[in-house]
Amino acid sequence: MPYKVNVVIEKGEYGYYAYCPELEGCQTQGDSLEEVLSNIKEAIELYLETLSKDEIKIFLSKEILTTSLEVRVG
Numbered sequence: 016m017p018y019k020v021n022v023v024i025e026k027g028e029y030g031y032y033a034y035c036p037e038l039e040g041c042q043t044q045g046d047s048l049e050e051v052l053s054n055i056k057e058a059i060e061l062y063l064e065t066l067s068k069d070e071i072k073i074f075l076s077k078e079i080l081t082t083s084l085e086v087r088v089g
Contacts, residue, residue: 021079
């Protein structure tokens with residue numbers, strides 16, 4: 016059964032880092048955007064395999080909100 020999950024990807028000095036906010040500890044890295052996307056998809060699938068259907072419903076029912084803010088410093 017397919018599930019939709021949120022994924023946060025950050026680009027850093029040494030590549031990309033990705034994590035899934037709903038699934039604590041579900042994270043990975045990669046040298047390219049394509050690699051990190053493939054890695055996080057695999058990590059999420061493996062994580063979900065360890066959960067019962069009820070646990071999956073609980074974890075993936077969390078509401079995740081994102082926004083961008085303009086802030087001033089100084």
